[in-house]
Amino acid sequence: MTYERGLALCLLLEIALFSAIGWNFFTAGNAGEIVRASAEVGLLALALTPVIITGGIDLSVGSLLGLCAVVLGVTWREAGWPLPAAVAAAITAGIAGGGLNALLVARLGIPPLIVTLGTYSLFRGLAEGITAGVKNYSDFPASFLVLGQGAIGPVPSQLFVVGAGALGFWLLVHRMAAGRALRAIGFSPEGSRYAGLAVGRRLGAVYLLSGLCAAVASLLYVARLGQAKADAGTGFELMAVTAVVLGGTSIFGGRGSVGGTLLGLAALAVLQNGLRLADLPAELAGVATAALLLAALGANRVLEGRNRA
Amino acid sequence: MRLLSTHRRALSVAAAYGALMLALAVAAPGFYAPANLRDVLVGAAPVLVAAVGMTAVILARQIDISIGSQFAICAVVAGMLARSGLAMPLAAAGAVATGGMLGALNGLLVAVFGLPAIVVTLATMVGLREALRWATEGVWVRDLPAGFQWMGLGQDAGRFAIPAVALAVWAAVAWGMRHLAAGRAVYATGSDAEVARLAGVRPRRVVFGVFVAMGALTGLAALLSAIQFIDVQTSSGVGFELRVIAAVVVGGTSIAGGRGTLVGSLLGVLLLATAGPALTFLGSQAYWDRALQGLIILAAVAADAVGAGKRRAA
Numbered sequence: 001m002t003y004e005r006g007l008a009l010c011l012l013l014e015i016a017l018f019s020a021i022g023w024n025f026f027t028a029g030n031a032g033e034i035v036r037a038s039a040e041v042g043l044l045a046l047a048l049t050p051v052i053i054t055g056g057i058d059l060s061v062g063s064l065l066g067l068c069a070v071v072l073g074v075t076w077r078e079a080g081w082p083l084p085a086a087v088a089a090a091i092t093a094g095i096a097g098g099g100l101n102a103l104l105v106a107r108l109g110i111p112p113l114i115v116t117l118g119t120y121s122l123f124r125g126l127a128e129g130i131t132a133g134v135k136n137y138s139d140f141p142a143s144f145l146v147l148g149q150g151a152i153g154p155v156p157s158q159l160f161v162v163g164a165g166a167l168g169f170w171l172l173v174h175r176m177a178a179g180r181a182l183r184a185i186g187f188s189p190e191g192s193r194y195a196g197l198a199v200g201r202r203l204g205a206v207y208l209l210s211g212l213c214a215a216v217a218s219l220l221y222v223a224r225l226g227q228a229k230a231d232a233g234t235g236f237e238l239m240a241v242t243a244v245v246l247g248g249t250s251i252f253g254g255r256g257s258v259g260g261t262l263l264g265l266a267a268l269a270v271l272q273n274g275l276r277l278a279d280l281p282a283e284l285a286g287v288a289t290a291a292l293l294l295a296a297l298g299a300n301r302v303l304e305g306r307n308r309a
Numbered sequence: 310m311r312l313l314s315t316h317r318r319a320l321s322v323a324a325a326y327g328a329l330m331l332a333l334a335v336a337a338p339g340f341y342a343p344a345n346l347r348d349v350l351v352g353a354a355p356v357l358v359a360a361v362g363m364t365a366v367i368l369a370r371q372i373d374i375s376i377g378s379q380f381a382i383c384a385v386v387a388g389m390l391a392r393s394g395l396a397m398p399l400a401a402a403g404a405v406a407t408g409g410m411l412g413a414l415n416g417l418l419v420a421v422f423g424l425p426a427i428v429v430t431l432a433t434m435v436g437l438r439e440a441l442r443w444a445t446e447g448v449w450v451r452d453l454p455a456g457f458q459w460m461g462l463g464q465d466a467g468r469f470a471i472p473a474v475a476l477a478v479w480a481a482v483a484w485g486m487r488h489l490a491a492g493r494a495v496y497a498t499g500s501d502a503e504v505a506r507l508a509g510v511r512p513r514r515v516v517f518g519v520f521v522a523m524g525a526l527t528g529l530a531a532l533l534s535a536i537q538f539i540d541v542q543t544s545s546g547v548g549f550e551l552r553v554i555a556a557v558v559v560g561g562t563s564i565a566g567g568r569g570t571l572v573g574s575l576l577g578v579l580l581l582a583t584a585g586p587a588l589t590f591l592g593s594q595a596y597w598d599r600a601l602q603g604l605i606i607l608a609a610v611a612a613d614a615v616g617a618g619k620r621r622a623a
Binding site for chain 2: 108117121132242251281285286298
């Protein structure tokens with residue numbers, strides 16, 4: 001049995017369990033709710049998959065989401081820019097933030113954990129500074145909110161964005177030469193360099209993409225909640241990392257899949273939603289997540305050992 | 310020359326710290342009011358105690374991001390033990406022992422089962438925090454005995470004792486890391502675990518040990534923080550791990566293990582703890598504090614990377 005099949009089985013068990021004990025769990029409406037609630041973390045997790053495959057990490061994505069949300073709010077509400085220009089500004093902020101990580105990791109060769117720990121503080125701090133820590137931008141027009149609250153039939157609009165993101169990252173990681181390069185870098189950066197791979201450029205690209213995804217996630221977030229505040233996306237980076245690792249991507253790099261990340265994300269989202277609908281304490285979700293993560297690590301190790309033998 | 314190379318980062322952080330203190334002396338002498346300096350030190354004491362443990366963890370090439378959750382649990386345990394009528398020194402010991410046990414849980418998963426520390430402590434960070442919230446339902450520990458706040462020493466003596474305890478712990482560990490076999494074993498394990506094993510060090514024991522020490526020191530940090538207040542919050546310590554790791558990294562300890570000093574960590578803690586209040590005294594707004602902290606971290610590591618590149622080229 002492969003790891004991913006085991007995880008899929010876990011997810012099915014979760015769904016069966018919550019369908020049996022929860023009210024209104026197994027409905028199309030609730031499926032939409034789960035997608036809506038996990039779309040932003042999902043985008044971040046997708047972007048983190050190639051980052052972690054290269055043996056890196058990006059802890060700054062949640063903070064960057066907050067900064068982009070604030071940039072959107074400030075340029076639109078305070079500077080009076082038209083909304084498309086404000087959206088472009090938020091996207092630019094995301095690319096600039098990702099670019100800073102890329103520069104420090106790929107050019108200066110500083111460990112990603114340290115770089116993104118620094119930018120984790122910097123981006124959230126800029127968001128707090130710009131808004132004086134308290135300002136909250138709201139009253140976005142309905143044409144924008146549809147991105148976070150609208151639906152086409154039973155399908156919430158976020159699903160199209162996340163779906164496109166998933167397809168893009170799947171092509172990148174599993175169907176392009178660049179994806180192979182990312183794995184090679186994850187196994188051995190130095191070896192990859194000698195093999196003629198543009199290690200710096202590839203690394204830079206995954207951090208840039210991560211910044212871009214944080215910006216897009218900020219748009220979904222603001223459109224879903226109808227407000228932009230400096231604390232947007234707090235803690236999202238840890239949820240995203242959890243989904244990726246639960247999905248079987250090795251934190252040391254070299255191994256991982258986009259499909260696994262989506263399964264990991266779904267397992268977490270269903271767990272949270274199901275516990276709430278079953279009237280169980282919400283804290284149980286955190287405890288169960290921790291247990292699931294440790295079990296996943298253990299299972300991965302056992303399977304790895306068997307494959308090697 | 311050897312002194313210069315081991316303490317290169319410490320020297321540049323000390324220079325940055327000196328420049329900041331000089332700027333304050335010129336532009337805002339009010340910062341030097343004894344009461345203010347004392348407040349900065351009291352505020353920095355818990356971070357320093359945890360940074361001592363984190364330095365050892367990172368030197369052993371590990372990481373622990375669960376200490377914020379450990380911090381909250383230890384503070385609550387200290388409060389509950391004190392409220393149950395236990396003598397304050399015993400309640401304090403209980404907090405430290407609780408931290409040691411939580412650290413042992415991480416140590417067990419990392420050293421014995423061989424799971425990666427960052428994911429293990431990510432799991433315990435989330436799990437412990439939520440378990441605490443579940444157990445306490447977010448209710449603060451109130452109605453503490455009079456002897457809880459300031460350990461019954463009174464405000465003035467307490468504010469003196471807290472930084473003094475932190476500095477004593479720092480000095481003892483700094484000495485031990487240089488002069489005791491156990492301290493050198495931490496460096497050896499972090500530099501190269503396999504070579505350390507061949508040289509007769511037991512890397513797994515060392516790794517287990519640093520996690521236990523980290524937990525115990527987190528317990529002490531939580532105690533030093535909790536006794537400054539009249540109630541114990543159940544949601545304390547959120548983001549504590551990142552502040553502590555940032556201070557250690559700014560102080561020059563290499564995340565790849567094996568390189569770094571506790572002198573550096575002390576300077577890192579002081580620089581980051583002073584930056585926030587300094588900002589206010591220099592007339593800026595406090596809500597820029599976090600951005601400044603981020604800039605300091607990035608400036609410290611970027612300066613190092615650029616400098617290392619130059620040295621390699623030379």
